[in-house]
Amino acid sequence: MxxxxxxxxxxxxxxxxxxxxxxxxxxxxxxxxxxxxxxxxxxxxxxxxxxxxxxxxxxxxxxxxxxxxxxxxxxxxxxxxxEHKMEPASAEKLLKAFHILDPDGKGTLSKEYISKLMSEEGEPFTQDEVEEMMAAAVDVQSGEIHYEYYINSLMVDM
Missing domain, CATH: 1.10.238.10 (EF-hand)
Structure with a gap:
């Protein structure tokens, strides 16, 4: 080492x-x-x-x-x-990923769209994992994920 x-x-x-x-x-x-x-x-x-x-x-x-x-x-x-393996993604990397998912640059993504991606693409999340993420990410009033706000809340919890 x-x-x-x-x-x-x-x-x-x-x-x-x-x-x-x-x-x-x-x-x-x-x-x-x-x-x-x-x-x-x-x-x-x-x-x-x-x-x-x-x-x-x-x-x-x-x-x-x-x-x-x-x-x-x-x-x-x-x-x-x-060797810093398996570390969480940085805020910049997360933001870049969300920008790829939001080509129109609205700053929000629908709960349905992210749920579908999380459970059907790449290494799928379990239903419990999707629900846990949605509980933390979805804005109660709009029903959308304001991803910059969500990323900021993740970084505060780290």
Whole structure:
């Protein structure tokens, strides 16, 4: 991990270890592979399903019966985070994406249009994920997504 100080690495390792142990329900420094996405998100990552599966593949022991041990998870995820992998998109990147979806430059997008994109395109969101996003993004009075306002509210929460 070139360029990362030992203190920063130690602090990062402690954060990762603490997050991992929250989900260690057996108290044996292992978690179920189904918890990996949740742990990564808890750490502030925004992984795709493919990235979650890559972490699982890289850290799961062959005879582990679907569990991952901290000793394999910690160095792998420390390296990923030190390299700034799976970080959330910047406000500028989000705004650029919304501008692509809004070729007329109205500054708003319909709830129906975004819901359709989120559930049918790319890596589809679950219905619960779509509903959660809509609850935060849709202006109650207009029923539209004022995306600059929405992006600003996301950045405040980070």
């Amino acid at each position: 070139a360029g990362v100080s030992e203190t920063a690495t130690t602090d990062l390792e402690k954060r990762i270890s603490d997050a991992f142990l929250i989900f260690d329900h057996q108290g044996n420094k292992t978690v179920d592979v189904r918890e990996i996405g949740t742990i990564l998100r808890y750490l502030g990552c925004v992984p795709s399903e493919n990235e979650i599966n890559e972490v699982i593949s890289a850290t799961e022991l062959e005879d582990s019966n679907g569990t991952i041990h901290l000793s394999r998870f910690l160095p792998h995820v420390t390296q990923l985070l030190a």
